[in-house]
Amino acid sequence: MVYSETIKLKIKSQDFVDITDKIEYIVKKSEIQNGICTIFAVGATSAVIINESEPMLLQDLRDSLEKIASEEKIYHHSENAFSHIRSTLIGNSQTIPIKNGELVLGTWQEIMVANFDTDDREREVVVTVIGE
């Protein structure tokens, strides 16, 4: 069985939005008991992160990404190369198992969507639940 929904959300530049509750509700609505849930962020400057949604940690993550792909650097690709590189490194898709109708997540694993673009953006996230 396949069940799918699209979430739309506004995200500030370089910010992260916790969508765990939304995903859990979609999994519940799907009535799928065992299988997987794939979360895909649409857009080449977005990403999906499964980690702790804690403001100071997210600042640390931004600092680490700044080392790899700095906002200040001059790139060949104009405007937002650093946004694309951050998106590529984190990745746009994550897949989480479902057991007994619930996502299997660790205590500090929350599902977040990142907007690495230079401007605030409305982002689409496609959630696909597959199983039985």
Next chain:
Amino acid sequence: MVYSETIKLKIKSQDFVDITDKIEYIVKKSEIQNGICTIFAVGATSAVIINESEPMLLQDLRDSLEKIASEEKIYHHSENAFSHIRSTLIGNSQTIPIKNGELVLGTWQEIMVANFDTDDREREVVVTVIGE
């Protein structure tokens, strides 16, 4: 339903090949309307990227990866440690949703295969479509 095909392609060292059209054609042939498409690059020095296939951006990406795992550095693992590390950071598998028989991708999201090895290589990519 499961439908699967393997793509073979020659890729130069540190280069990226856009396979979006090939994947779209496989999804069409699968006749699957709703589900997911998993793209897996075979080989420990390859990777799958979903981002903009624009030559200057890809040069910027190479420059960022050079900071993390430089081609020039001396490593413990001889020959191609930087190739393996780049592959590990980007990842070998990506999963994209399918809705109404089509891949859901943003305007600038293209599917590319990277060859991070020191030599040009023939790469295999396994495309698996699951759904109904």
Next chain:
Amino acid sequence: MVYSETIKLKIKSQDFVDITDKIEYIVKKSEIQNGICTIFAVGATSAVIINESEPMLLQDLRDSLEKIASEEKIYHHSENAFSHIRSTLIGNSQTIPIKNGELVLGTWQEIMVANFDTDDREREVVVTVIGE
């Protein structure tokens, strides 16, 4: 069809454990011939890697991660920010195709679980096989 098992294993801090044989055995038990196998590491300081399980290469990988998220640095998030950042960069989920009842992996592609936390930890890995 969906088949799922959870693996538990003790992993030292900053270490990697090869679970390829365990995953291959689960795929065999599932009796699924064609489909995908999703491997998910539970815990916000763990990760799943598909690459060569070679001690010197893994030391090189640790050295590269140290550049991005150093163990020595002072972070806003106290204690183990570097562990979370490493986990976020590598990722907690990987999906591998199954053909003719076997995982499709390259010669040097082994499946490893990483523990990036500051202490040795017991880790759970959920393996979900989907297909027919």
